[in-house]
Amino acid sequence: MEYSGVGIAITGCGSSAPNSTVTNDQLSQVVETSDEWIASRTGIRQRHLSDSSGTLVDLAAKAAKSAIEMAGIEPDQVDLILLATSTPDDLFGSACQVQAAIGASQAVAFDLTAACSGFVFGLVTAAQYIRTGVYRNVVLIGADVLSRWVDWNDRRTCVLFGDGAGAVVIQANERDRLLGFELRSDGTQNRCLNLAYASTAKPLLEDCEIGQGNFQPITMNGQEVYRFAVKRVPEVIEKALFRANLGVDAIDWLLLHQANQRILDSVADRLKIPSEKVISNLAKYGNTSAASIPLALDEAVREGFVKTGDTIAASGFGAGLTWGAAIFQWGR
Ligand code: ACO
Numbered sequence: 001m002e003y004s005g006v007g008i009a010i011t012g013c014g015s016s017a018p019n020s021t022v023t024n025d026q027l028s029q030v031v032e033t034s035d036e037w038i039a040s041r042t043g044i045r046q047r048h049l050s051d052s053s054g055t056l057v058d059l060a061a062k063a064a065k066s067a068i069e070m071a072g073i074e075p076d077q078v079d080l081i082l083l084a085t086s087t088p089d090d091l092f093g094s095a096c097q098v099q100a101a102i103g104a105s106q107a108v109a110f111d112l113t114a115a116c117s118g119f120v121f122g123l124v125t126a127a128q129y130i131r132t133g134v135y136r137n138v139v140l141i142g143a144d145v146l147s148r149w150v151d152w153n154d155r156r157t158c159v160l161f162g163d164g165a166g167a168v169v170i171q172a173n174e175r176d177r178l179l180g181f182e183l184r185s186d187g188t189q190n191r192c193l194n195l196a197y198a199s200t201a202k203p204l205l206e207d208c209e210i211g212q213g214n215f216q217p218i219t220m221n222g223q224e225v226y227r228f229a230v231k232r233v234p235e236v237i238e239k240a241l242f243r244a245n246l247g248v249d250a251i252d253w254l255l256l257h258q259a260n261q262r263i264l265d266s267v268a269d270r271l272k273i274p275s276e277k278v279i280s281n282l283a284k285y286g287n288t289s290a291a292s293i294p295l296a297l298d299e300a301v302r303e304g305f306v307k308t309g310d311t312i313a314a315s316g317f318g319a320g321l322t323w324g325a326a327i328f329q330w331g332r
Contacts, residue, residue, distance in 0.1 A: 007176025008130045009332045012073075012169035014066025015298035016059050017048035017162075017285060024159070031155035038159045039283075043261025047162030047286035049147045056089045059165035060143040061101035063294070067139065068102065071169035075102050078169075079135035081109035082126055084118025084142045084290040086195065086319070087149060098141065107139070115193070116257045116318025118142050118290030119166070120183070120326050123314075126170045127178050136172040141165060142290035149195050151217035160260070161218075162286030166294025173332055179311070180244030182236050183324035192224045193319040225318075229263045232323050233315050234270040240325035241313070248272060251327075252310040253300065257317055258282035258292035267315075279305070289318070306330050 023046045024035035038044055050059070060083060068075055081104060083095035088111055090097070095109035114121040119142035126138040143165035150158045195218050199211035233256065241248065254273050256264050261282060268278045281296045288295060293314055300306040308331035317323035 006131055006133055006172045007174060008127045008170055009173035009177045010168050010328060010330060011171050011332060012067040012071030013167065013294060013298040013301050014063045014070065015166040015295040016062035017164040018050040018054050020051060021046045021048050027159055030152060031158060033155045033159055042160060043282055044286045045283045048164055050145045050163045056085060056087055056143055056145050057094050057097040057101055060098045060141045063165040063167035064098060064102050064139050064141050067167040067169045073137055073169065075104045076106050078104040078107040078137050078139050080129055080138045081107045082122045082138065082140045083111045084114065084122040085111060085144055086113055086115050086289060087145045114322045115320055116289050117316035117322035117324050119293040120314055120316040120324040123326050124181050124183060130170065130172050138170045139167060140170055141167040142294045144289035144291050146289055149215065149218050156222055157218055157220050160287050162288050164285055164288040164291040164295050166291045166298050168294055177329040179246065179327040180240045181326040182239040182243060184236060186321045189321045192321060193220045226263065228321060229259065229317050230266040233267045233317055236323055236325040237271060237313050237315050240327050244327045246327065250311050251277065251313045253277055253279055253306055253312045255279045255293055255297060255312050255314040257315065258285065258296055259287045
């Protein structure tokens with residue numbers, strides 16, 4: 001993508017997950033399922049689950065702190081904190097509590113909700129603030145505690161999700177490392193995947209009624225989401241590559257939202273990307289929603305797979321429906 005002005009670079013990453021893990025075998029004590037069914041359909045072997053004292057803010061703050069440390073900046077140099085989440089501790093937003101927890105006293109902070117696409121949408125949002133010269137140092141966190149909202153009686157969904165957080169530091173940089181992106185939304189398909197509020201009518205006055213209720217556990221049409229992902233994700237990556245003026249061969253790493261190994265394999269197959277270039281850690285974490293991309297990135301960087309200058313094609317997809325791709329190079 002041609003851009004004359006300030007560029008962006010991703011200079012640090014971090015992640016965190018609750019200590020407690022639950023294996024597929026353990027889950028089969030909760031619902032009628034098996035390690036064989038879950039692993040063969042999804043690739044997931046275990047997930048990390050938050051207990052009742054665990055907060056989204058703690059997970060997010062821990063990931064953000066280690067990203068800031070890797071980037072080599074001080075918390076008070078952070079200008080903006082974007083918290084991509086669908087499971088805040090507070091519906092008014094949790095980003096300000098993260099700001100306080102990490103001591104980023106100068107940062108403005110707000111939540112961004114785009115489900116499992118939250119990290120990619122957040123990356124592009126951060127880039128706009130930096131490219132326009134408004135901010136120089138942005139912390140983008142993807143964090144979710146979906147275990148709070150899973151129906152633990154529904155074996156079709158409860159086996160898929162886990163809790164966690166991942167974060168990156170995005171900084172103004174002479175050379176622009178965000179090479180191309182494409183974001184999409186389709187609200188007409190919203191019913192495929194929901195964590196929806198359900199309201200009950202309550203009379204307040206004789207001629208005034210209000211609605212009060214609760215959010216209902218996650219519902220998902222798995223097959224429709226699967227079909228959507230394997231069609232739309234390759235398309236959106238190709239579009240982002242086109243904007244970057246790059247071909248598939250330029251991709252060093254395919255970094256998809258960690259929903260399901262079959263989706264990862266199918267997208268790689270359609271794009272003709274060899275499996276050794278596909279980053280996957282969902283066997284250990286399950287689907288951690290907005291956290292999954294930065295969590296997988298953090299592991300791949302710290303384990304020495306992703307190196308400075310490597311070109312990464314990242315794609316998020318999920319509820320909304322939303323989907324998007326960003327082509328970027330790791331490091332300055
Ligand atoms: N254990 C054992 N059996 C199960 C389980 C389970 N955990 N879940 C479903 N089954 C059974 C069903 O009851 C059904 O049995 P039936 O035919 O007797 O009714 C059978 O397995 C097949 O069920 P399907 O729902 O058709 O299973 P499918 O092959 O589609 O696999 C899956 C389900 C894994 C969810 C698949 O549809 C999928 O991967 N979809 C994509 C979903 C996804 O990744 N969502 C997240 C992306 S978006 C986001 O991250 C928020």
